[in-house]
Amino acid sequence: GAGVSQSPSNKVTEKGKDVELRCDPISGHTALYWYRQRLGQGLEFLIYFQGNSAPDKSGLPSDRFSAERTGESVSTLTIQRTQQEDSAVYLCASFRSGSSDEQFFGPGTRLTVL
Amino acid sequence: AQSVTQPDIHITVSEGASLELRCNYSYGATPYLFWYVQSPGQGLQLLLKYFSGDTLVQGIKGFEAEFKRSQSSFNLRKPSVHWSDAAEYFCAVDFSGGYNKLIFGAGTRLAVHP
DSSP states (O other): OOSOEEEOSEEEEOTTOOEEEEEEOOTTOOEEEEEEEOTTSOEEEEEEEETTSOOBOTTOOSTTEEEEEOTTSOEEEEEOSOOGGGOEEEEEEEEOTTTTOOOEEOOOEEEEEO | OOOEEOOOSEEEEETTOOEEEOOEEOSSSOOEEEEEEEOTTSOEEEEEEEOSSOSEEEOGGGOEEEEEGGGTEEEEEESSOOGGGOEEEEEEEEOSSSSOOEEEOOOEEEEEEO
C-alpha cells in the first residue's frame, strides 16, 4: 500500500489478557518505530528497528512489552498481561534512511484495557 | 535528560490572526527538529523540519519555523490562520544524530474561532 497501515484500529481487552498489534510499514522503509500516545499527551518512543540490526528497546516501559520484526517487513507489538495504564493509542512509523528523513506514521491502534 | 517542552497546552485564535506555537528543547548538540500536525481522526503529518543551514524553514500549509540556537527553541508560525488549521501540533526532536529516534513534546491543541 501507499502508507503505513496498522491493525486492528481499535482493540478492547480485559485486564490481564495479552494483545498483539500489527504494523505494515511502507515498502522499502528500513526503519520502523513504535510509539505510545496516552490521552492528552505526546508520543512516547517505545522501540526502533533498523534493518537487521538489534532493535533499540530503550523505550519499552516494562518486560510485558515486546516487539518483533522480520527483515524489513511487518512488525508486531505484544503486550502481555495488560493493565489499565496500557490504554493508549499505539502508533507505528516507518522511515527510509537516506531519503527525506521523514517518518511516516500509521493511523494507530486504540487500545482500551477494561 | 533530553526533553522537549511545549509550554502552551491549548491556544485559541481567530481565523485570519497570526499564530506562534512555542517549542523548547533541552541543551545538547544541535539536534534535528520537526513539527508534526495531528488532525482529528488522522495520522501525524510532517509540517516541516530543520537539520542545518538557514534557520528559518518553510513547510507545508503556509507554516514556517525558526531555529534559535541561543534559546534552544524552534517555534512554529503562521501569518494567517485558517479554520482548517485547528488540530494538535507536536514538536519533535532527534537527539540521536540522524537515527530519527524522536522525542515529542506534549503537544499544543489549536482551536480556531470563525
